[in-house]
Amino acid sequence: MKNLRIAVITAALASIALSACSSDPADSPRDDGVIELDVSVLPIAHTAPIQIAISEGIFEKHGLEVTVTQATTGSAVVPSVMNESVDIAYGNLTSTLQARAQGLPIVSIATSDGAASVLESDTNWIMVRADSGIADVQDLAGKTIAVNALNGLVDLITRATIDELGGNSDDVELTEIPFPDMLGALEAGRVDAVSLTEPFRTIGLQNQENVALAPVGSIGGTRPGLIVDTYFTSEGFLSKNEEAVERFQTAIYEAQQLAIDDPAVAREAISSYLDIPEPILQAMNLPQWATDTMSDSDFQFMVDLMVTFGLMDEDSAPSYDDVVRE
The missing domain is CATH 3.40.190.10 (Periplasmic binding protein-like II)
Structure with a gap:
């Protein structure tokens, strides 16, 4: 069963590798110094800081103009990141590790959120x-x-x-x-x-x-604060657009800190793209957003889980330094 799961994943990611392209010119600042970025997110509460960074002028403050598109899963947008039709995408660490294990140059550039501490x-x-x-x-x-x-x-x-x-x-x-x-x-x-x-x-x-x-986010309460979601891009985009990535990193961590400090701002952002009744919006648990890079221990825990459950071969498992470029 585990070998079958790996085979299915391998076949899917092989098709992505064929579409990879790194010949597009790098994004560069406009005459006014602003850098345009295309960012793909999932329409879930966890990506509220992207909307916060737009509505609160955080991206603008850091010289970014961000266009947001929505995806169904993090793995579904990997081909768009590889061919650079999308610059940066939100997804879970599992998708990033699966892609990297199959030789796709996907890297995590900012930690998004993880399991609750409580x-x-x-x-x-x-x-x-x-x-x-x-x-x-x-x-x-x-x-x-x-x-x-x-x-x-x-x-x-x-x-x-x-x-x-x-x-x-x-x-x-x-x-x-x-x-x-x-x-x-x-x-x-x-x-x-x-x-x-x-x-x-x-x-x-x-x-x-x-x-x-x-x-389940905290693996039954045994791993409080476990980081599982990140923003990722391709090594090709990162190498050509270091300034753009640095601006994005600074802005998204600032927006995530605001979401932590003022949950009302986070709930308002969520309501702007999800049609949630007000009582549900106010009662729902908010994600535990990160303000710093994921730890090596969280990274290795997820790698070990993926190997154990047949989502990745141990021999192909990427290292922390392979994936995390935050």
Whole structure:
């Protein structure tokens, strides 16, 4: 099974390598000194600092004009980053490591967010029905769990959480369902559990028939603050646009600090691109944004998980210095 998972990932990324192109001219400042950047994000709460940096003039202050496009997953935008139709993209560390392990020159240039330091504030949870008879992760044996993407981050941390808390992830079946459709599938009985993120956790808990079973962002509460999401680019773009990347790094960390210091600003930013009822917006857990580079220990923990669960061969696993250019 693990070899099959690696083979599927390898085939997908091989097609990306064929489309890679580094011949485009480097972005350069306009006559007014402003650098234009195309940034791809996922339409989730975690990318609120991008909107904050736009609306609060942080990008402008640092001499950037940022055009934002939306993607469905971090891995889906890797081809656009490789051919430089997108300059910088938001994605999880799993996608970055998978690409790098297959020889694609993808690098992390800024840490975005990670698991909460306090268990109750985690944004990613396994949820079940109250009458399901599932009281802990051991009871998930033989059950079907929805994740947003097979072989992706949520798949990985869901399996790891089950094992960490005493279950056996080999005894569960994962199926792919987009986050917005998960609660409907759970309540209709098409799956036994869902592994979802905010705002869907909070939406789900508005129904008393749903129960939050275990936090997965912090791997069941054993890795508080674990960094899992970054902004990435290609080595080709970085080498030609060091000033642009440095400006982006400074601006995004400033915006993430503002989101930490003033949650109201973060919630307002989220409401500008997600249609969330006000009570849900105010009640949902916010991501734990980073203001500094991810640690080597978090990086190695994710590498080890990916090798353990067959998402990457140990021999091809990249090093911290290969990937992190923050």
